Amino acid sequence: MAQATRKKPIASEVDTALEARLAAQPHFRTLRLGTPFQPRIDALGLKQDWYSWAGYRAPHSLWDEELEYFAIRSQAALFDISPMTKYRIEGPGAEAYLDRVTLRDVTRLQPGRVHYTAWCDDDGFVLDDGTLFRLSPTRFRLCSQERHLPWLLDSAIGYEVSIEEETEAVAGLALQGPTSFAILRDAGFAGVERLKVFDLAEFAHDGATVTISRTGFTGDLGYELFVPADKALSLWDRLMMAGELRGIRAIGYTALNRARLEAGLIVANADFTTSEHAIRADRLRMPDEIGLGFLVDPEKGHFNGRRAIFEARTKKKLRHVLVGLEIEGNIPAEHAIVYYRKSQEVGLVSAAMWSPMAKRNIAIASLQRPYGDTIVDDLWVEIYAMRELQYQKLMKKAKVVQRPFIKLDRRTASPPADF
């Protein structure tokens, strides 16, 4: 039971708990932790260009932003996803529990499959989005950007399920790009060719198990690998060795962020504000307001936020919409204001770039309905391009387009191609 963690511990448990607490005291000396892969990443971090990802020292870029991006699109890119928040959700009631907590129908998620989903508070506002891995009939892993343990535990009341935060215990890698399949095969993960998009399977590695799923955040052929933290380095080395002749490269977030934008994927607290972080009430968003309405399953039973979401749909109370934009010219419109008829403010661009794959100037923007919803013509973005200490103000036409901005057949091809 979820509540089991709240029981009063017995005396010997108290001693162990105190020892563990005391042992963890010195963390204040390392304000930015390394991940289990850090020794390898540090060795490759020629640019020393770090940022804090949930308290971990993560690279913006390791050696060359452009070539790191093209590693994703042309070879294979290795990206450390260990700082992602991970929860282990297990028990006979896990399926029913997750069906209640998240938007999609978890009863239709087969063991060995993964789906992208989101979850809401009781008012239907999005707490986060993430991926749900069904590792067995009764065991799941939920991955997300933000942290949700109190919410997950409180929601578990009445379900036979245990929930454990396992972010530090489990290391994660994304291997993305056209040669990613060939590398896994050459590394000896026999049977990996059978994985279709959103499939997962367990493979032997260094006396332990690595979970490989055909998932990713790039819109390309790619895989994600989860392994116990103490097997992280041997997994890294195994992939790097197998990938040497197939152009494998370690990359930082800047390259990944470009790929995800081309794939039209959104990032929590970058493209929308999660409800537990929204201090201003008008920043809260329902799934339909951030392009996640498709996750809401009207056929399944009750789930958190259901009543509010359907009431908002019926009463037309949805105030925002998230759209893909194609903007004339080639100057990225990051954080530009979106106008209707060049004068009326109707929204904001949250991410933008020139797409090397689409050869278009693309963006993700949040607009106030009906703009972007029923009124999609005559939209403009005002770009302030700083050039040698002067703003070049540009008013550029924006067209609402479907996401993803690029669609690559190799992402879904089965069996995957050997490039």
Add this chain to the structure above:
Amino acid sequence: MKAWDAIVIGGGHNGLVNACYLQRAGLDVLVVEKNDWVGGAATSRELTPGFLYSNCSYVCSLFRPEIMRDLELPRFGLQVISYDGGAVFTRDGDYLANYRDHDAHRREFARFSRRDAEAYDRYSRDVTRQCRFIQPLLMRTAPDPTSFKPRDLGELLFLGKKFAGLTAEEMALTLRFWTMSISDFLDEYFETDVIKANFALSGIIGTALGPMSPGTAYVLLHHYMGEVDGSVGAWGYARGGMGAVTKALAASFRASGGTIRTGAEVDHVLVRNGRAKGVVLAGGEEIYGKLVISNADVKRTFLKLVEERELPDIFLRRVRNFKIRGSSGKVNIALDSLPEFPALPKDSPVYRADMHFTDSIERMERAYDDWKAGRWSADPFLDMMIPTTLDPTMAPPGKHFMSCFVQYAPPKIDGRDWTDADRDGFAESVIAQIAAYSPGFRDRIVHMEVRTPREIEAEVGLTEGNIFQGELTFDQLLFNRPVPGYAQYRSPVGGLYMCGSSTHPGGGVMGAPGRNAAAEILRDLAKPTSHMSPAHDVI
């Protein structure tokens, strides 16, 4: 005989803020202060050679930045250093620290509870929302809800609009927040004793209530709505001790032509035909003024400085019943070296911030039980800081000044006055608690000043030694502070105003009461207030 344009009784921070604004509006202002120094409860005093004591208030957050700017306080030496962290020592030999770095803070909480570590964001969001609601009210005069004057209606509308701007959930939370106990409030977010105790302390500081008493959640908010240089909720050390605040104010006041008389205790306010005409000093000297503004608390002002017959009965009864209960004391210590706490690593940033030894709400409540019984707490709650870890001006190199705020200390012991023996017993309860966590602590003590409510009232003039000039409970806030009908800094006596923390928005070294009172006085005089900045925007 000279008649001043305005006489301010009391040179505390609010009296000085008020005097500064009036002087800068072109009035000829006199501040009379009974002590030989200015500062009230914001002072730095050299009580032993080489050591400056922040011997009442000891940290700074609430002081409004708009006032610092208007009165050019940085030019007159005010510098506030925002510190990081703080900790609660636990009885099992560990501690729970607070770190400014968000992820370090989470990891620290996770040592005790992974769940509570991840609950902090929601807690922080909800408290921030409440702060944003209340912040714009600080620098405005509270509306009179019974008045139909356009201005009162306008202010009521402002308050109403602010409230109506909240979602249904926020409205519910606001009402709960203003009325519930800090213990109940924290139960909604956290499960771990020490984590709750860590936050609960802000709900009881300076208040004659326990963490389980309704109304204490608001007291927490009162401690969170300040800022240091735009960082809301942050606290800092005034360089040179809290006296640096009033020293800068006094210098600013004098630079604009104001006059301060220290060693001038007011015996009573001179009232003729229902109008204040000046003050009479303890020695009998009469000083005339067109206006008199009292920085003293509402009880001292109207029960000691104004004759009863000048006041309406209901007003007088309400002033008598105004809750301004002594609940805390202070032990200020000069140390010949930095104390060591075996539980705390020597390089911990916690030494630079507030330290506590009360690791559960239950213990806080038991400490409060002693107060109710008319005793000082046998196991007191301490807010202990060593500002010299960041401020080199308060002690010689290598030596330190330690400030211990102590709760609870009742205004009377078993119904009788405090004796010197009581004071020593009170000090021993504090030293014993520190020494239990810091072996050898007693040997480091060079000098010590112990202040019970008796000493604080006698020296600073705060009734019962209450640091807020009146409890911050909802029945004594906004248009009910200090008493209904007199929340706009005016009094039943013509020309007699209030500007202390007994008035809206209440206590702490905030300066807002003094500033708001000046705005009302200048309004009555039909003088411009263009030298007074409005509250900074909350966006």
